[in-house]
Amino acid sequence: xxxxxxxxxxxxxLGKFILNQYGLNAAAVxxxxxxxxxxxxxxxxxxxxxxxxEIFHQGAGxxxxxxxxxxxxxxxxxxxxxxxxxxxTLLGLTLGVSGQYGIPHRMDPYPKGFVSRAIYQNDGATLxxxxxxxxxxxxxxxxxxxxxxxxxxxxxxxSAWSPYFLIGASPVYDKFAGNxxxxxxxxxxxxxxxxxxxxxxxxxxxxxxxxxxxxxxxxVGTRQTSGFTITPATPxxxxxxxxxxxxxxxxxxxxxx
Numbered sequence: 064x065x066x067x068x069x070x071x072x073x074x075x076x077l078g079k080f081i082l083n084q085y086g087l088n089a090a091a092v093x094x095x096x097x098x099x100x101x102x103x104x105x106x107x108x109x110x111x112x113x114x115x116x117e118i119f120h121q122g123a124g125x126x127x128x129x130x131x132x133x134x135x136x137x138x139x140x141x142x143x144x145x146x147x148x149x150x151x152t153l154l155g156l157t158l159g160v161s162g163q164y165g166i167p168h169r170m171d172p173y174p175k176g177f178v179s180r181a182i183y184q185n186d187g188a189t190l191x192x193x194x195x196x197x198x199x200x201x202x203x204x205x206x207x208x209x210x211x212x213x214x215x216x217x218x219x220x221x222s223a224w225s226p227y228f229l230i231g232a233s234p235v236y237d238k239f240a241g242n243x244x245x246x247x248x249x250x251x252x253x254x255x256x257x258x259x260x261x262x263x264x265x266x267x268x269x270x271x272x273x274x275x276x277x278x279x280x281x282x283v284g285t286r287q288t289s290g291f292t293i294t295p296a297t298p299x300x301x302x303x304x305x306x307x308x309x310x311x312x313x314x315x316x317x318x319x320x
Contacts, residue, residue, distance in 0.1 A: 086178045087153065103146020105215070107177060107196055109138040109226050136225055140218045150204060173282045174198035176315070178234055193229040197272060197315070198222050227272060232317040241276070241306030250298040252318035270295055272315040279309035
């Protein structure tokens with residue numbers, strides 16, 4: 064089962080050459096997980112931004128200053144006027160329930176996973192492509208209360224990971240429940256190798272964009288960089304150490320269209 068469900072007219076934004084659909088990975092534990100659709104998001108852009116950190120060392124009578132350059136990705140999310148209630152969905156809130164009648168002016172420290180699916184034309188041929196925006200953090204959410212503003216909103220976003228682009232493959236998002244003894248989980252589709260030279264240094268595995276384990280009740284998971292093996296032909300993922308009891312195991316990968 065693929066990450067994004069079948070397109071319907073009410074879930075898309077139709078332009079002359081492009082058809083977009085966005086999804087958010089916030090579903091409950093299940094395997095596989097189909098992302099919920101977010102209407103009203105017109106665009107999410109991320110560009111590389113260098114930051115320099117100064118580290119001061121002192122010891123044994125010696126002093127030194129070290130500069131570390133880190134690439135971070137920053138951009139914006141454009142939400143169409145009249146659809147800004149989707150901000151509540153991003154924050155896991157429901158307007159008008161339990162006192163949430165307005166959305167607070169705040170940062171959202173919890174990363175979100177987005178997928179954009181585009182149908183476009185190239186030299187007369189119709190193609191389908193995907194853009195994966197992994198671990199996006201909303202930096203500054205506008206103050207909204209009472210009637211929702213009908214103007215388009217631009218929300219700053221950032222991520223430690225660059226966007227991934229898929230052509231000829233579709234993203235799949237599986238979520239499992241750890242019990243402390245189970246070390247093998249069967250994937251819902253057969254992973255294919257991810258080919259993207261620009262992102263090769265960020266991939267922790269040839270077959271997965273990320274593998275995460277979340278503790279019971281946690282909102283943020285720990286990204287696993289080792290200690291697991293993915294066998295695409297089976298297909299399964301095997302952990303050297305079984306994920307803890309009540310934990311959530313998440314894996315994002317791609318499968319052939």
